[in-house]
Amino acid sequence: MDKIKFATIWLAGCSGCHMSFLDLDEFLIDLADLVDVVYSPVGCDLKDYPEGVDVCLVEGAVANEDNLELIYQVRRRTQTLIAFGDCAVTANVPAMRNMLREGAKPVLERGYLELADENPHLPHAPGIVPELLDRVLPVHEVVPIDIFMPGCPPSADRIRATLEPLLQGQQPAMVGRDMIKFG
Ligand code: SF4
Structure with a gap:
């Protein structure tokens, strides 16, 4: 039987969701028997997102032009896309700058002009x-999402309870506090 083509991507996030993925511990060994990791910031050095991916975990929100380009490509090339963590599901921490209501300008000016010790420039x-x-x-405001897995980060137990049925061709039950609590 062909292995499932599995990927993870990292948009605007802190990588904490990927750290939680690594907390899967011994289940990572089981996972290695079931999937081929074809693209990921952890454990895979391929630069281009391949065609025909079965399952992809998406960490982070969409905050810049690179994020936008990648998520469009990932959606086109992936069967099941999972919003992985609160930043992917709600935009969460990276979206705090949305409250300024003036686009990215105030953030850039604060970081690169007002706080610069020398050579301030945008x-x-x-x-x-x-x-x-x-x-x-x-x-989900950019591309359709198949499964929402909240959490900041989602616990390793929640990640496992989502992936295990999915890798056996079943839909995970994303219900109840253990599976859909934010934070
Ligand atoms: S959901 Fe939380 S842990 Fe995951 S990338 Fe966002 S801030 Fe980091």
Whole structure:
């Protein structure tokens, strides 16, 4: 039987959801028997997201042009997309700058002009430094999501309870406090 093609991506997030994924401990060994990890910031060095991915965990919100380009490509190439953690589900911490209601400008000015010790200037390097979007978006506002897995981060138990049925061709039951509590 072909192994499931499994991926994870990291958009605007702190990587805490990926750290929780690594907390799966011995289940990671079981997982290795069931899946081929074809793209991930942990344990996989491929630079391009491949075609024909079966399952992908998406950590983080959509905050810049690179995030936007990647998530469109990932959606096109993935069967089951999972919003992985509160930043992916609601935009959470990265979206705090949305409260300023003036796009990315106040954040950039604070970070690169007001707080600069020397040579204050706004970053502008098209093709090298991705431009920030005016608003940080939860992933489902950009592309359709198949499964929402909240948590900041989701516990290893919740990750396992989501992935185990999915890898056996069944839908996980995303109900109840253990599976859908935020934070
Ligand atoms: S949901 Fe929490 S742990 Fe996950 S990337 Fe966002 S801030 Fe980090």
